[in-house]
Amino acid sequence: MDMDPVDQARRLAADLFPDALAVILAGSTATGRATASSDLDIAVLVPDGGETYRETIRFEGRLVELFVHTRAGREELFAADVAARRGVLQSMYASGRVLVDVDGEAGRGRESAEADLREGPPALDPETVETKRYGLTDALDDLADAGDRVERLAVAAVVLGGAAELLLDHHRAWTGGGKWLPRRLRAADARRGGALLEGHLHLCESGDPAPMLAAAAEILALTGGPLREGYRRTWRSPAEAAVPDRR
The missing domain is CATH 3.30.460.10 (Beta Polymerase, domain 2)
Incomplete structure (x- = not known):
């Protein structure tokens, strides 16, 4: 047949x-x-x-x-x-x-x-972007300090995902999982997305985080910059979150 x-x-x-x-x-x-x-x-x-x-x-x-x-x-x-x-x-x-x-x-x-x-997809709301900036800032600090090779690779995956989300949102571009993430990144921003992917590949092959740190830092700067002190979120229970804020 x-x-x-x-x-x-x-x-x-x-x-x-x-x-x-x-x-x-x-x-x-x-x-x-x-x-x-x-x-x-x-x-x-x-x-x-x-x-x-x-x-x-x-x-x-x-x-x-x-x-x-x-x-x-x-x-x-x-x-x-x-x-x-x-x-x-x-x-x-x-x-x-x-x-x-x-x-x-x-x-x-x-x-x-x-x-x-x-x-294109809806833009992330400002509070979500701020939270993602905070998360990426923290992950970049961890990546710069990571001495254990296994931990470095694990943190690099967090950096890749966090930076990709911010870059794709900046361009109002679609995201994807697995093999579709690099495809979406390259389509949305060939230079910045390509640099992030190449930095991740370089780290995986050599253990050197420097190119990835630089690429992710550029994306972070593009979307508001690092966020550490000053970040604050008030906890809302699931029941409260389900009620629209009518203020």
């Missing part, structure tokens, strides 16, 4: 979702970068009344990540992805390969996804 991933995705759609209104193949298989072990990332729009869910299955020996949803479910997932600042399903619709499109449903989904992606 032909094991071409695109043809596999077509067979999966026909076998498992014969009534689908739209099927989009995303990820590396949609861009021609798939390897023999690459999984299939597939968004499936099902008729109203169906379920919205995510499921991992194996089809013809290949791992498949299914993102199944109704029209209403798609809008809810789009909203959740915007709130999470990731735009996962939007990216699938916007850049994926359309395998099934009934009455233009895939096209309408793509238009909505592209509008979200153009708008």
